Amino acid sequence: MVGELVAGVDVATATVRVQVHDPGGALVASATRRLPEPVRSAGGRSEQDATAWWPAVRDCLGECTARLGARSAEISSLAVSATSGTVVLTDDGGEPVTPALMYDDRRAVAEARTAEHVGAERWRWTGITPSAGSGLARIARLAAERPAEAVRACHTPDVVAGRLVGRPVSTDSSHALKSGYDVVAGEWASEVFDALGVPTWLLPEVVTPTASLGTVTARAAETTGLPVGCEVRAGMTDGCAGQLACGAVEPGQFVTVLGTTLVVKGVSDRIVHDPTGVVYSHRLPGGAWLPGGASNSGGSALSDVDQDSLAALDGAASERGPSTVVTYPLRGAGERFPFRHEDARWFTVGRPGDRVDEYRSRLEGVAFCERFALERLRALGAPVTGSLRTAGGGARSRTWCRIRATVLGRPVLRVEEAGTALGAAMLAAAGSPHADLGAAVAAMAPSGQSEDPNAAEVDPLEESYGRFLAELRSRGWV
Numbered sequence: 351m352v353g354e355l356v357a358g359v360d361v362a363t364a365t366v367r368v369q370v371h372d373p374g375g376a377l378v379a380s381a382t383r384r385l386p387e388p389v390r391s392a393g394g395r396s397e398q399d400a401t402a403w404w405p406a407v408r409d410c411l412g413e414c415t416a417r418l419g420a421r422s423a424e425i426s427s428l429a430v431s432a433t434s435g436t437v438v439l440t441d442d443g444g445e446p447v448t449p450a451l452m453y454d455d456r457r458a459v460a461e462a463r464t465a466e467h468v469g470a471e472r473w474r475w476t477g478i479t480p481s482a483g484s485g486l487a488r489i490a491r492l493a494a495e496r497p498a499e500a501v502r503a504c505h506t507p508d509v510v511a512g513r514l515v516g517r518p519v520s521t522d523s524s525h526a527l528k529s530g531y532d533v534v535a536g537e538w539a540s541e542v543f544d545a546l547g548v549p550t551w552l553l554p555e556v557v558t559p560t561a562s563l564g565t566v567t568a569r570a571a572e573t574t575g576l577p578v579g580c581e582v583r584a585g586m587t588d589g590c591a592g593q594l595a596c597g598a599v600e601p602g603q604f605v606t607v608l609g610t611t612l613v614v615k616g617v618s619d620r621i622v623h624d625p626t627g628v629v630y631s632h633r634l635p636g637g638a639w640l641p642g643g644a645s646n647s648g649g650s651a652l653s654d655v656d657q658d659s660l661a662a663l664d665g666a667a668s669e670r671g672p673s674t675v676v677t678y679p680l681r682g683a684g685e686r687f688p689f690r691h692e693d694a695r696w697f698t699v700g701r702p703g704d705r706v707d708e709y710r711s712r713l714e715g716v717a718f719c720e721r722f723a724l725e726r727l728r729a730l731g732a733p734v735t736g737s738l739r740t741a742g743g744g745a746r747s748r749t750w751c752r753i754r755a756t757v758l759g760r761p762v763l764r765v766e767e768a769g770t771a772l773g774a775a776m777l778a779a780a781g782s783p784h785a786d787l788g789a790a791v792a793a794m795a796p797s798g799q800s801e802d803p804n805a806a807e808v809d810p811l812e813e814s815y816g817r818f819l820a821e822l823r824s825r826g827w828v
Contacts, residue, residue, distance in 0.1 A: 358775030375794030415575025479627025515564030591773025597795030608744025643687030
């Protein structure tokens with residue numbers, strides 16, 4: 351294993367990040383590039399220029415290999431992870447021919463209703479209920495107006511991997527999960543696509559994460575600096591990759607990725623069935639299940655706060671103690687996890703005393719969503735044991751993590767170095783230099799810092815959590 355390097359590619363909404371790691375998980379090179387902002391407008395539109403993905407990835411890889419010099423020849427494999435549910439149509443050469451419909455494009459309401467009705471029996475088994483926010487509905491919307499040259503529905507990693515190996519590639523079952531792929535039966539929901547008028551030839555072949563998609567061509571090697579023959583492996587969604595980066599691969603281990611949204615995922619040795627379709631399960635290579643979901647709340651709760659003032663507000667919120675008000679900090683309209691309701695909106699119960707009181711209530715509100723999510727998962731039979739691992743931008747705040755630990759009644763392990771790119775690198779390392787994904791995670795996952803519950807704040811936060819749930823019920827959302 352000595353000298354074998356792996357690369358992880360993270361194509362997020364606003365940026366591309368590439369990281370190169372050694373077999374022990376040490377970071378040896380990294381690079382980032384900005385992506386064009388999605389075009390958003392009334393009615394739920396959210397589109398991005400998909401032709402921008404490859405140049406950003408190519409330049410990041412080129413920067414990393416230039417820094418590594420001769421050592422770049424040691425990069426044996428890479429994998430790509432991206433946002434869940436972003437889809438685009440491509441031509442027979444793998445080039446995008448439509449805008450990418452982003453994970454938060456919610457225009458395909460009619461398509462989602464048809465998909466939910468036609469596939470009702472299948473969805474009860476798989477735990478996936480199509481919505482206007484699902485890749486399935488977006489594929490149907492794109493297919494209805496597809497250009498003549500469009501021959502394939504792709505997710506973001508498929509476009510990037512295709513450029514690396516010089517041909518269209520299979521998609522992975524993780525990114526395909528919300529696009530109408532039944533991971534239990536191992537097939538596309540053909541009856542649903544038939545009802546939506548989506549031709550089956552538009553749907554790609556699906557493979558398991560870590561499967562080989564091909565190797566880097568001479569042409570791609572010339573523009574990226576990667577060695578010819580470097581293996582390209584199938585990735586997983588950003589939420590799943592973030593979970594792997596935190597080291598959670600054993601039943602009972604749970605991770606919260608606190609970025610723009612709040613993603614809660616864990617590990618179970620069996621699929622978790624949720625009759626409401628709020629909880630769904632990805633699947634790891636080898637058979638374990640990853641039950642969880644993504645809330646529309648999360649770091650976006652602080653999106654209007656001046657970044658230069660966050661540290662001061664954090665410090666003041668820590669000294670002040672529990673807020674006098676209860677806030678559900680939801681940007682935009684609608685919630686999908688830990689409950690689903692299209693009319694959910696931001697609310698504050700009470701009048702905050704000052705800016706610090708109001709700020710602290712936002713931190714607590716996200717923690718309340720997190721606790722509600724874990725309680726729902728436990729009630730459905732998912733084991734939740736030990737410390738909660740956490741990554742993402744929110745994990746950098748010790749104040750926020752201490753609040754969350756107190757609300758959750760368990761230590762929160764901050765794994766700040768964890769992220770999607772590292773998780774993608776772990777997926778790349780499954781098979782070489784490590785024997786499998788479990789071995790890669792065990793060797794490469796960073797250690798974390800534990801934040802314990804604050805005993806003095808348990809009772810007031812418990813009372814606030816009760817008020818939070820009562821308000822959700824009074825509004826008819828749960």
